[in-house]
Amino acid sequence: MVRAAFVTQSDVDSILDRAGAPQFVAYGIxxxxxxxxxRRTGGSFRITPDPNxxxxxxxxxxxxxxxxxxxxxxxxxxxLADIANSVSLIRTPKP
Numbered sequence: 001m002v003r004a005a006f007v008t009q010s011d012v013d014s015i016l017d018r019a020g021a022p023q024f025v026a027y028g029i030x031x032x033x034x035x036x037x038x039r040r041t042g043g044s045f046r047i048t049p050d051p052n053x054x055x056x057x058x059x060x061x062x063x064x065x066x067x068x069x070x071x072x073x074x075x076x077x078x079x080l081a082d083i084a085n086s087v088s089l090i091r092t093p094k095p
Contacts, residue, residue: 001045004031006057009091015052029091030084037061037083041076 042064050058
């Protein structure tokens with residue numbers, strides 16, 4: 001996740017994978033309300049430095065059920081999907 005006020009779509013498209021292709025081109029972009037995400041998932045956010053992203057823009061989602069990863073079986077995933085599906089995409093995934 002990244003903070004919308006600090007990141008443009010060009011920034012997102014400039015992050016490359018190991019082969020040198022845009023890493024996130026196949027992903028849609030949606031803007032979520034952080035307060036709603038916290039309220040509905042019980043999770044929290046932490047701003048973490050990442051040299052690939054603009055300063056103070058890279059954010060980790062810390063899930064309430066513990067652990068480092070976020071998998072489809074975790075309860076937070078359904079809530080995040082419901083929140084994301086309730087708003088329009090800023091950009092649809094590119095084929």
